[in-house]
Amino acid sequence: MDNQNETQVTVTNNEEVKNEEVKQDDTASTGTPDLSKMSEADKRAFFAEELKNSAIENQFGKTETIVVNEGTKYQYHMILAFPGTAIASQIEDDATTDATGNVDFTRLMQGAVDNGVISFPQVKSLDFWNYHKGYSEVAAKVLKFLNDGLAGNLE
Structure with a gap:
């Protein structure tokens, strides 16, 4: 032996x-x-x-704090949480409208809300932005955040 x-x-x-x-x-x-x-x-x-x-740290659950309307009286913070590769990819796939890669921001943000990407405040509907400025700014930051997570670049 x-x-x-x-x-x-x-x-x-x-x-x-x-x-x-x-x-x-x-x-x-x-x-x-x-x-x-x-x-x-x-x-x-x-x-x-x-x-x-080549392994990286698990991206699932990684968070990033974003500032919306920075420097204005309408400024607020949000915490984004990465939902994992499968869900993030599905959110982006569902929001991609055609072969050119155009993004339907309504679908993107609905997917983010439905899957807890916006972990604070707890946004339950897109109607949140009826009372808060910055919807398009948040949408762009959510897309970047999901792309960073899919690329393995969240820290």
Whole structure:
């Protein structure tokens, strides 16, 4: 049993050394080795390590505070919360009107309200903006926020 464990460690260490040699010898300026010179097993090991190293912090639930009508007597703050990739993508898909990518802001904002993207204040309907200035400003900021979350750029 101990010999099997030692052998496994030795094989893993040899593969790591082999992968490191490939990286040093065949790495293009992008940092990717010449995949055509790698075995399928080595490719998978390289891809698995690359995938592990490319992970970002979970975007779900990340928040951003926005200021609406900044510097005016109508200024107010809102907190946006990222609803996750699937919901954010669906909100944007539902609000995209045609192949040119035009956005229907009513659909975008209704999707944001329905899915809790505006987490504070708790907006229940688009009628909120019958009593508050800044609907178009908020819509633009919501779209940017969703795009940032989909791109993995929320901190």
